[in-house]
Amino acid sequence: MKKIQLASGFSIPQIGLGTWLLTGRECFEAVSTALDFGYTLIDTAVSYDNEQDIGKAIEESGINRSDLFLTTKVWYQKLRTKDVIDQCNRSLDYLRTDYIDLLLIHWPNKYIPMRETFEGFEQLVEERKVRSAGISNFTIRHIQEAKKSTVLKLSVNQVEFHPFLYQKELLQYCNGNSISVMAYSPLGRGKVFHSELLKEIAEDKGAEVSQIVLAWLLRKNIIVIPKASSDEHLKANLDSMEIELSDHESSLIDSISENERIIKPSWAEFED
Template identity: 65%
Template sequence: MKTILLKSGYSIPVMGLGTWLMNGRECFDSVLMALENGYRHIDTANAYENEDDIGQAIQTSGINRKELFLTSKVWYQKLRFKDVIDQCHSSLEKLRTDYLDLLLIHWPNKFIPMNETFKAFEKLVEEHLVRSIGVSNFTINHLEEALKSTVLPIAVNQVEFHPFLFQKELYQYCKEKQIVIIAYSPLARGKVFESDLLQKIGQNKDTGPGQVALAWLIKKGLVVIPKSSSEEHIIANLGALSITLSDQESSMIDNISENQRFINPSWSEFDA
C-alpha cells in the first residue's frame, strides 16, 4: 500500500479502515476482513469503545505488528496529563500492542491548556509508547496554538473532508506546515453515492462514485479512512488506489463543494 511520510519520520498508509460506530462481532469481522484484504491501517479512538474488538481481530489475523499502522484518539474530556497517560495505556492494553503509531487529540477543548495535553504526549513518545502525534477537528487557529504548545512535530490533523466539504484554507495551511490531513467521513457518510458528477466520472473509468471520491482525496495528498462493515465495500474502496484522475476531473470535483458538514456534535462548542 502507498504511504505518505509524516513530519515525525514515520510513514502512514494512504488508506485505512474507519471503525466509528462498529462494535463487537461486527467490528471484529470488519477489521479481520480488511486485514485479510490488504489493509494495514486501522483508525479507532478510546471513545469508540471498540479497541478490544480490534485488538482481537489483529491477534486473529496473525499479521506482524510492524506491518500495521494503528491510530487512536484521546477524548476531549480526558485531555488532562494523567487522563491522557491512562487512556493511552488503556488503548495499548485493549489493542494488545506495545505502541500506537499515532495518537490524536480527538476534539479541542479550550478549558484544558494544550501544553498540558502535549506534555503527556511527549512523555508517551519518550517512552516509545507512541510514535507520532497529531490532532483532530482542529481549525487553523487551533493549529497555530498547537504548533506553539509542543516541541514534537504535529504530524496530522484528522478532519471531515470529502467532495461536499472541500476545506480549502485548512488544506493550504496544512500543506505549508507539512501537516498531513486525514480525511474522515471521506464518503460523506454515503452521500457521495448520490452525486451525478462522481457517478459520471466513475462510469468513464469503470468504477463507482465512492472510489472516485477517495481517489480525489488521495490525489490531493490526503489519507482516507472509509468505514465499512461489508466485505464487498471494503474491497471496492481499495480500488481507489489504482484510479488516476485527470487535473480537469479533479477540478470539477473541487467545485462540487457545498460546505456541507455531516459531523457537528454538541461538544464542538468546547472549541468555540
C-alpha cells in the same frame, strides 16, 4: 500500498479502515477481513468502544506488528496530562500492543490548556508508547495554538473532508506546516452516492462513486479512512488506489463543495 512520510519521520499507509460505529462481532469481522484484504492502517478512538475487538482481530490475524499502523484518539473531556497517559495505557492494553503509531487529540477543548495535554503526549513519545502525535478537528487557529504548546512535530490533522466539504484553506495551511491531512467521513457518510456529477464521472471511468471520491482525495496526498463493513465495500475502497483522475475530473469535483459539514457535535468549535 502508497505510504506518506509524516513529520515524525514515520510512514503511514494512505488508505485505512475507519471503525466508528463498528463494535463487537461486526467490528471483529470487518477488521479481520480488512487485514486479510491487505489493509494495514486501522483508525479507532477511545470513544468508539471497539479497541478490544480490534486488538483481538489483529492478534488472531497473525499480522506482524511492524506491518500495521494503528491510530487512536484521546477523548476531548479527558485531556489533562494524567488522563491522556491513562487512556493511552488502556488503549495499548485493549489493542494488545506496546505502541500506538499515531495518537490524536480527538477534539480541541478550550477549557483544558493544550500544554497540559501535550505534556502527556510528550511523555508517551519519550517512553516510546506513541510514535507520532497528531490532532483531529483542529482549525487553523487551533493548530497555531497547538504549535506553541509542544515541542513535538504534529504529524496529522484528521478532519471531515469530502467533496461536499472541500477544506482547501485548511489543507493548504496543513501542507505548508508539514501536517498530513487525514480525511474522515471521506464518503460523506453516504451522501456522495447521490451526486449526479460523481455518478457521471464514475460511469465514464467504469468505477464506483466511492472509488472516484477516494481517488480525488488520494490525488491531493490526503490519507483516507473510509468505514466499511461488507467485503464488497472493503475491497472497492482499497482498489480506489488504482483509479487515476484527470486534472479536469479533479477540478470538477473540487467545484462541488457546498461547505456542508456533517459532523457537528455540540462541543465543536469550528469557525465557519
